[in-house]
Amino acid sequence: MDKVLRPSRLDTDPSSQDASSYWLYWKKTFENFIATLPSEGLGKYVVLTNFVTPKIYQYIEDVTEYDLAIETLGKLFIKPQNEVYVRHVLATRNQHLS
Numbered sequence: 001m002d003k004v005l006r007p008s009r010l011d012t013d014p015s016s017q018d019a020s021s022y023w024l025y026w027k028k029t030f031e032n033f034i035a036t037l038p039s040e041g042l043g044k045y046v047v048l049t050n051f052v053t054p055k056i057y058q059y060i061e062d063v064t065e066y067d068l069a070i071e072t073l074g075k076l077f078i079k080p081q082n083e084v085y086v087r088h089v090l091a092t093r094n095q096h097l098s
Contacts, residue, residue, distance in 0.1 A: 011053040023077035
């Protein structure tokens with residue numbers, strides 16, 4: 001059963017346009033996988049390091065806790081929206097009458 005839920009390795013460019021959607025999907029599949037593992041002696045951080053590539057690991061190598069590593073990766077992959085641009089798009093939209 002674990003092989004069915006096993007996520008692929010996280011190997012995407014954090015600056016790509018679809019990085020946030022890929023990260024959210026990977027995170028969910030990884031959490032599902034962690035939930036199925038036996039809890040005795042397995043650290044979540046140790047399992048996490050096995051499912052990221054070396055280029056992604058460099059962002060979390062100084063972190064030793066699972067929650068901090070997930071938070072760091074989340075900040076890396078999910079970029080905040082440019083508020084000025086979002087307001088511009090809203091102000092310049094045309095209303096469609098139907």
